[in-house]
Amino acid sequence: MHLFPRVGRGGLLRAAAAVVALALAGGACRENPRAASAQELAEGPWSTLVAQARGTTVIWRMWRGDPAINAYVDKWVAPRMQEQFGVEVQAVDSQGPEMVNTLVTEREARGGTAGTTSLLWINGETFAQLQQEHLLAGPWTMRLPNAALVDAASPIITRDFEQDPTGYESPWGMVQFALIYDVERTPNPPTTIPALAAWIRAHPGRFTHDQSFTGLTFLKGLMYGLGGGVERFQHGFDEARYVQGRDALFSWLQSVRPYFWREGTTYPPDVAAMHRLFANGEIDFTMSNNQNEVVTKVRQGILPPTSRAVLLDEGTIANAHYVGVPFNAPNPAGAMVLANFLLSPEAQLEKQRGEVWGDGTVLNVPALPEPWPARFADVATDAAALPYDVLAAHARPEVHPQYHTHLLDDWRRVMRADAR
Amino acid sequence: MTRRNVAPLAAVLLIASPVIVGVAYTILAALGLRGAGASELTVRHVAAALGGWDTWRGVGWTLATAAVATAVAAAAAFTVALRVQQSPLGRLLAVLPLAVPHVAAALAALLLLSQSGWVSRLTHAAGLTPTPADFPALVYDRFGVSLVLAFAWKEFAYLVLTAVAVLGTLDRASDEVARTLGASARQVFWRITWPQLWRGTSPAVIAAFAFLIGQYEMPALLAPSTPTALPLLIYERSVDPNLLRRGEAYVVALLALTLCAGLIAAHGIWRRRLPGVTR
Numbered sequence: 001m002h003l004f005p006r007v008g009r010g011g012l013l014r015a016a017a018a019v020v021a022l023a024l025a026g027g028a029c030r031e032n033p034r035a036a037s038a039q040e041l042a043e044g045p046w047s048t049l050v051a052q053a054r055g056t057t058v059i060w061r062m063w064r065g066d067p068a069i070n071a072y073v074d075k076w077v078a079p080r081m082q083e084q085f086g087v088e089v090q091a092v093d094s095q096g097p098e099m100v101n102t103l104v105t106e107r108e109a110r111g112g113t114a115g116t117t118s119l120l121w122i123n124g125e126t127f128a129q130l131q132q133e134h135l136l137a138g139p140w141t142m143r144l145p146n147a148a149l150v151d152a153a154s155p156i157i158t159r160d161f162e163q164d165p166t167g168y169e170s171p172w173g174m175v176q177f178a179l180i181y182d183v184e185r186t187p188n189p190p191t192t193i194p195a196l197a198a199w200i201r202a203h204p205g206r207f208t209h210d211q212s213f214t215g216l217t218f219l220k221g222l223m224y225g226l227g228g229g230v231e232r233f234q235h236g237f238d239e240a241r242y243v244q245g246r247d248a249l250f251s252w253l254q255s256v257r258p259y260f261w262r263e264g265t266t267y268p269p270d271v272a273a274m275h276r277l278f279a280n281g282e283i284d285f286t287m288s289n290n291q292n293e294v295v296t297k298v299r300q301g302i303l304p305p306t307s308r309a310v311l312l313d314e315g316t317i318a319n320a321h322y323v324g325v326p327f328n329a330p331n332p333a334g335a336m337v338l339a340n341f342l343l344s345p346e347a348q349l350e351k352q353r354g355e356v357w358g359d360g361t362v363l364n365v366p367a368l369p370e371p372w373p374a375r376f377a378d379v380a381t382d383a384a385a386l387p388y389d390v391l392a393a394h395a396r397p398e399v400h401p402q403y404h405t406h407l408l409d410d411w412r413r414v415m416r417a418d419a420r
Numbered sequence: 421m422t423r424r425n426v427a428p429l430a431a432v433l434l435i436a437s438p439v440i441v442g443v444a445y446t447i448l449a450a451l452g453l454r455g456a457g458a459s460e461l462t463v464r465h466v467a468a469a470l471g472g473w474d475t476w477r478g479v480g481w482t483l484a485t486a487a488v489a490t491a492v493a494a495a496a497a498f499t500v501a502l503r504v505q506q507s508p509l510g511r512l513l514a515v516l517p518l519a520v521p522h523v524a525a526a527l528a529a530l531l532l533l534s535q536s537g538w539v540s541r542l543t544h545a546a547g548l549t550p551t552p553a554d555f556p557a558l559v560y561d562r563f564g565v566s567l568v569l570a571f572a573w574k575e576f577a578y579l580v581l582t583a584v585a586v587l588g589t590l591d592r593a594s595d596e597v598a599r600t601l602g603a604s605a606r607q608v609f610w611r612i613t614w615p616q617l618w619r620g621t622s623p624a625v626i627a628a629f630a631f632l633i634g635q636y637e638m639p640a641l642l643a644p645s646t647p648t649a650l651p652l653l654i655y656e657r658s659v660d661p662n663l664l665r666r667g668e669a670y671v672v673a674l675l676a677l678t679l680c681a682g683l684i685a686a687h688g689i690w691r692r693r694l695p696g697v698t699r
Contacts, residue, residue: 097659101666104456125661132663133456205553211645266560266644280536282552405662416646417474 038137038325038332046145049333054086058334060323061102062121064093065272068296072357076350081341087334092117096126103135103326115328118335123321124161125401127169130324137325139167140336146343151364157320161398162236169322170339173351173359175290176318176391177217178309186284189310193225193252196312200256206284208261211416214271214289216408217317221396223249223407225314230396237402246410253415267416279303289319291391292358295384299355308384311394318395320362345372352379443677450670457663465667469657474648475672479679481647485564486632489571494625496572497579498617504580505587514584517577526641529570533558560644567642567649571635575628579621586620587613619694626687630680650676 041049058081064070070091078089094102099120106115122130130136141147150171151157157171158164165171181189190196200207209215224230227245257264261283268274271288278286279302286303288294291311297303323342325335341347345368348361365376398404433440449455452462469475497514504510517525532538540555549555558565590613598608639649648656650672657669 095659097661100456100663101658104458108454129456129661129663262557262560265562266646268560269640269645277536280534280552282534282536401661408661409665412474 038140038329038336041332041336042140042143046143049143050085050337053331053333053337056086056331056334057088057090058118058331058338059116060089060091060119060121060335060338061094061099061117062091063095064091066357068300068357069359072351076356077338077342077347080347081338085337085341087337089338096122096124097129100126100129100133100135103130103328104133106328107135110328113328114330115326116330117326118329118331119338120324120326121172121321122169122324123319124398125404127160127165127322127324128163128401130326131163131168135327136168137327137329137332140325140332141165141167141170141339144170144336144340144343146340149343149345149363149368151362153364154320154362155397156318156395157362159397160320160322161401161404162234163401165322169324170343171320171322171362172342173348174318174320174362175292175360176311176395177214177221177289177316178287178291178294178311178386179218180278180286180288180294180303180307180309181284182278182304182306183308184304184306185281189285189308190312191310192313193222197252197256200259203284204259205261205263207256207259208264208267208274208277208283209287210270210274211267211412212270214274214287215267216404216411217289218287219249219253219411220399220403220407221312221315221317222252223403224317224396225312226252230315230399233399233403234397237400237406242403242406246407249407250410250414257415264415275302278307289317290358291386292354292360295354296356296358298384309386311386311390313394315394315396317398318391319398345375349375349379352376354379354385358385443674446670446673446677449667450674452667455670456666458667462667465665465671468665469668469671469675472668475653475675477647478650478653478672479675481564482633482650482676483679485568485571485649486629489568489632490575490625490629492568492572493575493628494579494621497576497583498621500576501580501583501587502613505584511580511584514580515577517573518581520574522574522635523637523641525570525574526638529566529638530559530641533566533569535559559642562644564643564649567638570638570642571632574638575632578628579624582621582624583617586617589620590616619691622687622691626684630683633676633680 041052060073062069062073073089073091078091081087081089099117099122102117103115120130127136147170154174156174160169179189190199209218223245224233226248227233227241232241233245253264261277268277271286274283274286275297277283288309291309294303294307294309298305298307323335323339325332325339329335343363345363348363349372351357351359352361361376365373368376445454449458450465452458452460452465500510500514504514520528530537534540535552535555535557537559540549540552543549543555544552556565558569594612595608598612603611634651636651636655639652640655643649643652654669654672654676657672658666660666660669
């Protein structure tokens with residue numbers, strides 16, 4: 001008994017080649033899909049679009065790593081979308097960089113036919129990549145009735161890593177980077193970059209950063225501070241200025257790295273690992289891209305109750321996050337109704353509550369009709385939450401995504417790789 | 421090709437087609453013709469991935485951790501299999517880890533072996549380690565201690581299962597002949613049982629080793645950032661913020677595939693040379 005049928009090698013190879021050719025034939029036609037559909041919808045009346053969306057399902061690709069965010073989407077947004085608009089919302093897990101790969105594969109495999117996903121949660125370099133690959137539908141966002149409520153004066157919202165999101169992504173929330181410490185362990189946390197360096201040297205093995213998005217935002221914020229302020233890095237990518245900023249950052253890191261957790265020979269994979277190390281007392285600082293994460297994570301019991309957030313005086317990075325509609329969305333009408341609902345004052349207020357998610361609003365709150373301004377003011381301020389004016393005074397915008405790309409690459413190549 | 425052979429050939433191709441298509445796509449993407457950031461035929465990704473020190477460091481580290489883990493698992497599995505082959509309860513206990521998913525085993529290793537894990541807390545309670553940092557770094561560590569242990573624990577069960585099955589098929593008559601001719605128990609084991617056991621289990625051992633080279637979840641939870649294990653490197657490149665570097669993921673994936681294929685081929689050649697082994 002032979003496992004393989006006895007055929008000439010040529011026969012097997014020919015048959016294998018035929019299978020490959022068949023499978024790739026689908027991807028061979030790279031004609032432009034119905035990119036206009038969200039755009040076409042945006043031209044019609046809003047009521048038609050809402051009627052069209054009734055009875056449909058929206059598949060929404062988003063990062064599903066935080067139970068608080070998942071609960072807001074699944075238990076608060078989804079039932080209201082069903083109740084008010086007859087739209088079923090299904091959130092599925094996918095991070096930004098993976099979404100790009102998925103959409104490219106869908107385009108290669110299915111040419112002009114509809115894809116799987118109608119809404120994407122994105123920002124920054126993912127938005128840049130999606131635009132670079134022409135994977136987003138638009139323009140459509142100005143069609144949303146609630147777009148008029150957005151804080152159009154905020155440079156953080158109107159510029160996504162210096163890119164103009166106009167029409168191709170609709171703002172959803174705004175966050176700001178903060179360090180998290182335990183007031184019991186560290187009664188006087190450092191508030192400047194030099195003070196942080198001094199603290200790290202005085203407490204060997206008690207500080208580190210992760211090697212994912214949050215860690216990189218921390219490094220980028222340090223690069224602004226050590227490289228002469230965010231202004232030097234604004235208005236597009238500049239190689240010479242980048243190299244200067246990077247070198248300043250790396251020499252700072254070289255000087256403190258021997259005092260990092262595990263002497264800087266290894267770094268936690270992501271911010272979840274950072275929180276775990278912090279909560280277990282292995283390190284004294286964790287960090288978050290959301291200034292309010294300390295509030296939600298304390299309520300979830302993940303961080304100790306005495307955890308607090310602190311900002312460095314040199315400033316910390318604030319950015320907005322958005323939703324976009326992919327070029328091959330099967331249900332752009334439903335996606336647009338959902339994007340509009342996400343911008344409604346009630347959805348934005350709920351999202352901002354510390355016990356829900358603590359994600360900052362993108363609406364121009366003072367300009368909202370009564371009683372909304374008062375309600376936003378009432379969002380209970382937690383002992384661990386940073387006051388709004390302090391946050392605003394420290395906020396620094398994101399710069400061109402190429403700074404992000406280059407810094408990650410160089411950090412991995414230089415700082416991570418030459419760990420002794 | 422005769423008509424009689426068409427049906428089995430079609431069946432084999434049907435089963436293999438996802439792999440064939442996947443490998444074909446991977447080759448095209450490695451050459452810059454498919455995937456995010458693809459534009460034109462280029463060897464840039466190949467040159468960048470194969471010219472990168474981190475790739476080869478990852479290859480060496482991944483091969484070393486997989487080899488040590490497989491060796492530990494095989495040694496433990498053979499020792500246990502020889503003792504539990506007559507005991508149904510013993511066999512059941514030995515194969516229990518099979519039911520635990522790899523990611524759960526990795527989480528368990530994290531909970532037990534990290535510097536703030538249960539073992540560290542026990543040594544702290546016993547007064548041996550005053551702070552978490554005094555407990556040896558076994559997670560995210562340079563030598564991948566917790567990773568090797570988690571790998572070995574999972575593969576151990578699989579190899580016990582195989583070894584018990586092989587031992588059950590052995591012809592015991594030659595043992596008795598050897599004993600009557602005056603061989604000691606040790607001689608019987610090394611001269612008669614071991615060659616047959618190894619011959620029967622070596623494909624499973626090679627399969628375990630090849631599997632560990634591509635295992636993602638366990639290194640993702642337990643491995644250090646440097647050197648970067650191959651599966652982590654592949655993932656890192658596949659989601660690189662620089663679209664132009666994503667093609668490198670496919671090159672590293674092909675490299676891992678080549679390593680496994682080479683290993684399996686070498687094993688096949690070695691087996692073919694064994695006396696009395698039929699293909």
